[in-house]
Amino acid sequence: MSVLKIYNTLSRQKEVFTPIQKNTVGMYVCGMTVYDFCHIGHARVMVVFDVVARYLKHLGYDVKYVRNITDIDDKIIARANDAGEDFNQLTTRFINEMHRDEASLNVLKPDLEPLATESIDNIVTMIQTLITKDNAYMGPNGDVYYAVESFKNYGQLSGRQLDDMQAGERVEVDKNKRNPFDFVLWKSAKPDEPSWPSPWGAGRPGWHIECSAMSTCCLGNHFDIHGGGMDLQFPHHENEIAQSESATGERYVNTWMHNGFVRIDDEKMSKSLGNFFTVREVLKKYRGEEIRFFVLSSHYRSPLNYSDEQLNESRSALERLYTALRGIMPVQSTAKSDYISRFENAMNDDFNTAKAVSVLFECANEINRLRKTNINEAANRVADLLSMAQPLGLLEQNPDEYLQSSLGSDQTLSEADIDEKINQRLQAKADKNWSLADQIRDELKEQDVILEDSGSSTTWRRA
RNA sequence: GGCUGAGUGGCAGAGUGGUUAUGCAGCGGCCUGCAAAGCCGUGUACAGCGGUUCGAUUCCGCUCUCAGCCUCCA
Numbered sequence: 001m002s003v004l005k006i007y008n009t010l011s012r013q014k015e016v017f018t019p020i021q022k023n024t025v026g027m028y029v030c031g032m033t034v035y036d037f038c039h040i041g042h043a044r045v046m047v048v049f050d051v052v053a054r055y056l057k058h059l060g061y062d063v064k065y066v067r068n069i070t071d072i073d074d075k076i077i078a079r080a081n082d083a084g085e086d087f088n089q090l091t092t093r094f095i096n097e098m099h100r101d102e103a104s105l106n107v108l109k110p111d112l113e114p115l116a117t118e119s120i121d122n123i124v125t126m127i128q129t130l131i132t133k134d135n136a137y138m139g140p141n142g143d144v145y146y147a148v149e150s151f152k153n154y155g156q157l158s159g160r161q162l163d164d165m166q167a168g169e170r171v172e173v174d175k176n177k178r179n180p181f182d183f184v185l186w187k188s189a190k191p192d193e194p195s196w197p198s199p200w201g202a203g204r205p206g207w208h209i210e211c212s213a214m215s216t217c218c219l220g221n222h223f224d225i226h227g228g229g230m231d232l233q234f235p236h237h238e239n240e241i242a243q244s245e246s247a248t249g250e251r252y253v254n255t256w257m258h259n260g261f262v263r264i265d266d267e268k269m270s271k272s273l274g275n276f277f278t279v280r281e282v283l284k285k286y287r288g289e290e291i292r293f294f295v296l297s298s299h300y301r302s303p304l305n306y307s308d309e310q311l312n313e314s315r316s317a318l319e320r321l322y323t324a325l326r327g328i329m330p331v332q333s334t335a336k337s338d339y340i341s342r343f344e345n346a347m348n349d350d351f352n353t354a355k356a357v358s359v360l361f362e363c364a365n366e367i368n369r370l371r372k373t374n375i376n377e378a379a380n381r382v383a384d385l386l387s388m389a390q391p392l393g394l395l396e397q398n399p400d401e402y403l404q405s406s407l408g409s410d411q412t413l414s415e416a417d418i419d420e421k422i423n424q425r426l427q428a429k430a431d432k433n434w435s436l437a438d439q440i441r442d443e444l445k446e447q448d449v450i451l452e453d454s455g456s457s458t459t460w461r462r463a
Numbered sequence: 464g465g466c467u468g469a470g471u472g473g474c475a476g477a478g479u480g481g482u483u484a485u486g487c488a489g490c491g492g493c494c495u496g497c498a499a500a501g502c503c504g505u506g507u508a509c510a511g512c513g514g515u516u517c518g519a520u521u522c523c524g525c526u527c528u529c530a531g532c533c534u535c536c537a
Contacts, residue, residue, distance in 0.1 A: 012467085030537075038537095045537045075535075155466095158532075164465040165533050174534090183534060208534095229537030233467090239534085259537070260468085266529070270536055297486080298476060303469080303530070313475065313487050320486080323500065346477090354477050358485035368501055434496055441498075452499050461500090 002348040004059060006225075007301065009233060009256040010157055014350050019224050020254065024062045026223035027053060028215040028253075030232055031113070033070040034094040035079045038101045039276035040291070040306055041229070041262045041269045047295040048259045048351075049227050050107040051392055055347050058391040066218045067110040068211060069095060071117050072204050077193060087194050101279040104288035106393045114214045116205060120196045122213040123205045126247050127185045127198075135246040136185055139176035144186035144200050146208075148179050151242040157256060158234035183239055185209045208239035212247070215240075221248040227257040259300045269306065277306065287407065289394060290314045296353040296392055317361075318394075318402075319461075321385070324364035325399040326459075328371060330383035337380070339363045343388045353392065360388055403461035406448075413447045422451065422458050429453075 005014040019025050029049045032042055053065040070076075071091040080087035102109075116123075127144055130136035135150045148154045148162065155161055162181060173180045184206040189195035195202035205213075215223065221244070228237065237256065244252040262269045269276045282291060285308075294314040298304050339359055346355035363385045370378035389395035397405075404415070421440055428436040441451050448463040 032537080033535095041537050043537090048537095073535095158466075160466050160533070181534070230467090230531065231536055234532060235534050236536095261531070261537075263530080268531070268536090272535060301468085302476085305475085307475095309487090310475070316488095317486050320500095326500095352477075355484080358477070361485055365502090371501085429496085432496075438497070445499095450499060452501095453495075453497095454500085459500090 002345045004348045005350055006255050006257060007350045008254075009258050010253075012159070015255070017255065019061065020222060023060070024064070025056050025225065026219035027056075027063065027065050027225040027227065028211075028219055028223065029065070029067045029110070029226070030211055030228035030236065031067040031069050032094075032098055033073055033075065034091045034098060035073075035076045036094060036271070037278040037280050038098055039262075039269065039271070039278050040282060041276065042098075043101065043105055043279050043291060044262050044295050044300075044304060045227075045229055045259055046102055046107045047105055047292050047393075048300045049257075050105075051296065051353060052225070052227070052257070052351060053110075054108065054391040054393060055351065064112070064219065065110040066112045066114065066215065068214050069098075069113060069115050070207065070210065071095070071115045072194060073207055097280075101283075104279065104283055105292050106288060106396065108393070112218050114218060116210040116214070117196075119210060119214050119217065120198075120205065122217045123209050124186075124196075124198050126209060126213045126216075126243070127200075127205075129247045130185065130243065133246060135243075137178070138200060141176045142188040142201060143176060143184050143203075145177055145182040146185050146239065146243060146246075148181045148183075148242065151246055153245075154181075154242055155238065157238045157241055160234065181235070183208055183235065185243075208236055209243055211236070212240045212243040212252075216244055216248065216252075221250040221252070223253060225255045225257060226253040227259070230258045230260055233258055257300075260303045262304045262306050264306050266305065282311070285407070286311045286315065287318075287405075289397070289402075290318060292393060293318050293357075296357060296394070298354050299350075299352055301350075321360060321364050321389075321395060322397075322399040322402045324367045325382060325385065325395065326403070327399075328367065328375070328379055328382045330386050331376070331379035332383045332387075333380035337384045339366075339381070339384045340388065347391070356388070356392070360385060360394075363388065400459075406462050413444070413449060418444065418449055418460055422460065425451070426458060 004017040006017045007014045029045065032038060053063050056063045072087065076087050076091060080090045083090060127136060130146065131144070136144055136146050138144050165181065186198060186200050186203050187206055188201050188203040195204055215226065226237065241252050264275045267273065267275060279291070290311055294311055295304065297314060339362065343356050343359045346352045346359060349355070363381055367378050367381045367385065370381060386395060421444055425437050425440040428440065444451060449460055450463055452459050452461070
């Protein structure tokens, strides 16, 4: 039996995972900024870290999973102004929408979901500490900045030196800063902007400080795993390390995990490029489980190319797995099967879900082989398949219901209609009226209902 | 310019110093009234050039190509 290894961005290698406190894991993931619907890139973060949390629990750890919500920032303010509504209304709406998307993707709720706007006290306290320790200063414009040169390890996570970076390449250098890479901790409010009181006047927190404050508040100064998308590596997570370690004087995070991007035509999917699909849009054509399978079909650090073709393949793949489960009740065997071991070996290797999923298919194949010859053993393998699918958050539906479910909107034939057609056809078959039987089958196929004869009975599923 | 990561069979996508990934699609067979599903079988795959090695897709070097980050971003 292998042990869990996780690729740590900080060391750029896989490391044996050892929690700070035996048997418990604290994990923080940077969540959404809630000013719009989630896109498939967000879905990837949600699903990937949901699987990490599920698998850690599967290994027996007591997991505390925290994922924050950024509910105040420039874009939120801009959107709220455009819509002529209070920023709170906007964020509340999109938090609800986000929760709906998560439910569709079978993403379990994190244990804590702190909001930036509810963490202002902690944020202010941390900024005060940073000023006291000379890691932060107030600029001429009244904003409070973190001084990157005050932190000797700045750049350790992203593997870059302050001197090597090209300040001002894309954004004009702010003259209020001592160093171009200094970043804002507290932003003073302009008239009519949402604001909170602070020792530096009314304002709002900068983006990076909220995560430092919320994570240390929820999980302690030093915790096990911190995750997020690749793009957060720099500057967001680099800045979090600087802030947190300066403020607490302790090591901040042991393991940094970053997931790869979703791409479209080999280009990063992002809001700024405008080439994104929302989860909501994709759910009109595909089941949440199909999207989830698609995400898990490649390794979390690899790029993931989005296309209908890919989603169609995920659909076929899930059909195969559910078909294997059909008609056999799981029976847990006493001995741990080889499939489970191989599955865990794959997952222990930095959550290699692509490899892990391949074990599910091999198990499905075994079930199909055994179902005619050894139903008891087949039932054991069904139990294996389900227990492997559990940490992946897959195959939780009833197989028949899954295979007979439609995506709703264009539901033309009811189950009763289908049953009636099947009965007509069974009669035709009994009469050896093959042309009528085939005609009925073809008619149903036109409506995306596929018949499968087995002996004297007929089952059906939707295409 | 600096720093990452990647190039695998028709497609997607794992992995490995010498032996089957897996899924989808294809082809042949079994099953079936015929199908569907399933089962069995089947594919001169590892960007290019050098090097190390008995042997490299797997290690090393170089080249080419692609993607990402360098204060919007999951």
